[in-house]
Amino acid sequence: MDEASLAKLHEEMRHCRRCLKAGYPITSGAIFSGPATATVMVVGQAPGVREKETGLPFSGPAGKRLFSWLAKAGFEEEEFRAMQYITAITRCYPGKGRSRGDRVPTAEERKLCAPFLVCELDLVQPGLIIPVGRVAIDHFLGRGKLADLIGVVFEKDGRLFLPLPHPSGANLWLNRPKSQALIRAALGRLRQLKKEMAL
Ligand code: SF4
Structure with missing residues (x-):
C-alpha cells in the first residue's frame, strides 16, 4: 500500500506515448483511477470516447451498465470509485475502428502497456480482480468460452478472479437469456x- x-x-503512465511512437493512433493519455489501498481491481x-472526455474509467454507457451490475x-x-482500483489492458483511447465502434487494441499495444499492469498489481495487491470483457479475460485466464467463465470464481497465483462480460451495448452476447442468467450468477x-472478504 505504497501511495507514493x-x-x-x-x-x-500519464506521460507514456509508447503506442504513439509505435505508430498507433491513440488519442488520449492514460486513464485509470483508484488508491493503493484498493482490495478490488477492475481491469477493462x-x-x-466518453472516458477520453471525462478522464474517468467506465464513465460512458458501458460504465453505466457495469456499475448497475456492481450495484x-x-x-x-x-x-467503489473512491475505494477500489479501475484500470485497463491498454490505458489510452485507441480511436475508432473500421466499423463504428472503438478499435480493439492490437497485441502489440497490449504488450506495450502490460508492464504497467504488472506494476499496478504489485503496488495495489488486490485480493480480487474483475476482468471485464474478452480482452481482459483472455489476459488473465486465457481463451475460453464466456459461457464457461462468467459466473465462476477462479483462483490463480494467490488471487481471486471474477470475470464479467464487456458491458457495451454492442455486445450481443448480453442479450441472450442464458447470458443474463450467467451474469446474475456472477453478481451473486x-x-x-x-x-x-470484507471488500
Ligand atoms: S496505451 Fe499504455 S503503453 Fe500505450 S501509450 Fe497508453 S499508457 Fe502507454
Whole structure:
C-alpha cells in the first residue's frame, strides 16, 4: 500500500506515448483511477470516447451498465470509485475502428502497456480482480468460452478472479437469456465475496 510509488507510476503512465511512437493512433493519455489501498481491481479493455472526455474509467454507457451490475452485488458507484482500483489492458483511447465502434487494441499495444499492469498489481495487491470483457479475460485466464467463465470464481497465483462480460451495448452476447442468467450468477458470487472478504 505504497501511495507514493503508485503516484509515481501514475505520473509515468500519464506521460507514456509508447503506442504513439509505435505508430498507433491513440488519442488520449492514460486513464485509470483508484488508491493503493484498493482490495478490488477492475481491469477493462481500453477507455472509450466518453472516458477520453471525462478522464474517468467506465464513465460512458458501458460504465453505466457495469456499475448497475456492481450495484446488484452491493457496491455503490461513488464509494467503489473512491475505494477500489479501475484500470485497463491498454490505458489510452485507441480511436475508432473500421466499423463504428472503438478499435480493439492490437497485441502489440497490449504488450506495450502490460508492464504497467504488472506494476499496478504489485503496488495495489488486490485480493480480487474483475476482468471485464474478452480482452481482459483472455489476459488473465486465457481463451475460453464466456459461457464457461462468467459466473465462476477462479483462483490463480494467490488471487481471486471474477470475470464479467464487456458491458457495451454492442455486445450481443448480453442479450441472450442464458447470458443474463450467467451474469446474475456472477453478481451473486461477487456479493458473496464482498461479505466473505470484507471488500
Ligand atoms: S496505451 Fe499504455 S503503453 Fe500505450 S501509450 Fe497508453 S499508457 Fe502507454
